[in-house]
Amino acid sequence: MSEKIEFEIISPDETIIKAEADQVILPAFEGLMTILKNHISLVTFLRPGIIVATIDNKNKNFYVEDGTVEFSENNLLILSSTAKDVNNIKTEEAQKMIANAKQAISKNDIKDKDKYILSYKIDTLQEITQ
Amino acid sequence: MPSLDDLKKRIKSVKSTQKITKAMKMVAAAKLRKAQERAEKGRPYSEKMQNIILNLTKSVSDPENAPKLLVGNGNDKIYLCVVMTADRGLCGGFNSNICKLAKNFFKKLKQDGKEIKIITVGSKGLDQLKRSYGKNIIKNVNFKDKKDIGFNEAEEVGKIIIDLFHNNEFDKCFLFYNNFKNVITQIPQAQQIIPSENPSEKNDNKDDNFYEFEPDEDEILEDLLPKNISTQVFKAFLENAASEQGSRMTAMDNATRNAGDLVDKLTINYNRSRQASITKELIEIISGAESL
Numbered sequence: 381m382s383e384k385i386e387f388e389i390i391s392p393d394e395t396i397i398k399a400e401a402d403q404v405i406l407p408a409f410e411g412l413m414t415i416l417k418n419h420i421s422l423v424t425f426l427r428p429g430i431i432v433a434t435i436d437n438k439n440k441n442f443y444v445e446d447g448t449v450e451f452s453e454n455n456l457l458i459l460s461s462t463a464k465d466v467n468n469i470k471t472e473e474a475q476k477m478i479a480n481a482k483q484a485i486s487k488n489d490i491k492d493k494d495k496y497i498l499s500y501k502i503d504t505l506q507e508i509t510q
Numbered sequence: 511m512p513s514l515d516d517l518k519k520r521i522k523s524v525k526s527t528q529k530i531t532k533a534m535k536m537v538a539a540a541k542l543r544k545a546q547e548r549a550e551k552g553r554p555y556s557e558k559m560q561n562i563i564l565n566l567t568k569s570v571s572d573p574e575n576a577p578k579l580l581v582g583n584g585n586d587k588i589y590l591c592v593v594m595t596a597d598r599g600l601c602g603g604f605n606s607n608i609c610k611l612a613k614n615f616f617k618k619l620k621q622d623g624k625e626i627k628i629i630t631v632g633s634k635g636l637d638q639l640k641r642s643y644g645k646n647i648i649k650n651v652n653f654k655d656k657k658d659i660g661f662n663e664a665e666e667v668g669k670i671i672i673d674l675f676h677n678n679e680f681d682k683c684f685l686f687y688n689n690f691k692n693v694i695t696q697i698p699q700a701q702q703i704i705p706s707e708n709p710s711e712k713n714d715n716k717d718d719n720f721y722e723f724e725p726d727e728d729e730i731l732e733d734l735l736p737k738n739i740s741t742q743v744f745k746a747f748l749e750n751a752a753s754e755q756g757s758r759m760t761a762m763d764n765a766t767r768n769a770g771d772l773v774d775k776l777t778i779n780y781n782r783s784r785q786a787s788i789t790k791e792l793i794e795i796i797s798g799a800e801s802l
């Protein structure tokens with residue numbers, strides 16, 4: 381028996397990746413979460429962060445801002461309109477996004493939930509640019 | 511009987527029309543390939559989204575307190591219809607088919623005494639509907655100046671719908687669009703998006719499929735349902751874009767062929783008249799010679 385799970389990221393425009401992964405680390409809304417084989421069926425959504433999928437002992441990173449995750453019968457399905465392969469994000473692009481997010485977070489009338497999401501977004505993007 | 515000169519002019523004009531329709535067909539064919547690809551790539555997203563929601567719906571513990579976007583607000587009086595058409599014409603029955611379907615639907619609603627509100631997406635639908643339903647149209651969106659319609663545009667439309675719903679402006683919402691089946695068949699469709707309709711009421715009895723929710727169901731549903739609306743709108747956009755090009759391609763193909771037939775017919779006419787005038791001149795000459 382292989383110890384792998386079917387792993388899929390789908391955006392509205394295309395299927396970004398479809399592969400068999402050994403494990404996947406998700407930035408779930410309430411904290412990081414690692415999915416291994418035979419995890420209980422699960423539905424959750426994501427905060428900004430990096431999805432780390434281990435495929436054939438190699439790590440593949442994807443940046444997401446939001447998304448929905450469903451795991452059932454060893455099929456991991458991630459629906460996200462913002463998912464991107466980290467290698468495809470250019471530094472200038474990321475810096476621009478950081479600037480935008482910083483601007484948004486400095487407003488006064490912002491909700492706690494949005495603040496929480498934005499701060500994660502900034503952290504993640506800074507991590508990418510380094 | 512038109513003169514030779516007139517016929518010549520007509521043949522020329524039909525030929526240049528044929529050139530235009532041929533060019534349009536080529537352009538539509540190229541665009542179709544792209545649009546079709548996008549529609550096919552976009553399908554899994556909306557399907558899987560529907561699936562997740564279906565699973566969630568099954569496990570909602572108490573339907574009374576379920577989010578209103580899912581189960582509706584209990585009323586059945588005001589209908590919001592989102593009619594999605596193209597911004598350009600010359601694509602056969604594409605726009606009229608959607609409008610015809612929508613009009614039939616409106617007629618039925620009127621008979622049942624329901625109130626209708628209409629949002630048109632795309633300028634052609636507005637043109638066709640404003641004559642008889644002008645006062646029902648509450649909003650008109652078009653993306654004429656945009657080259658590519660992406661998810662952001664769909665979210666814009668989705669947001670309008672959701673805002674209206676939260677202001678209790680309507681009870682049920684329908685989307686009208688053309689479903690792309692293949693190049694020659696596009697099926698105009700009415701899809702109910704609020705409250706979400708279960709596409710197939712299958713009782714799979716897959717009750718062993720329990721889910722763990724994090725955070726709880728309600729919060730997930732609240733996050734997911736507005737997204738689902740945008741997704742459905744986006745799907746409709748993609749299907750529509752592919753259908754429009756497909757429909758235009760067939761229409762222009764037919765137009766090109768008809769123009770060819772017309773040119774043939776006119777050419778025969780032209781040749782006959784030319785022959786007739788030559789014969790006439792000959793008779794004149796011969797009879798002139800005889801009388802001498």
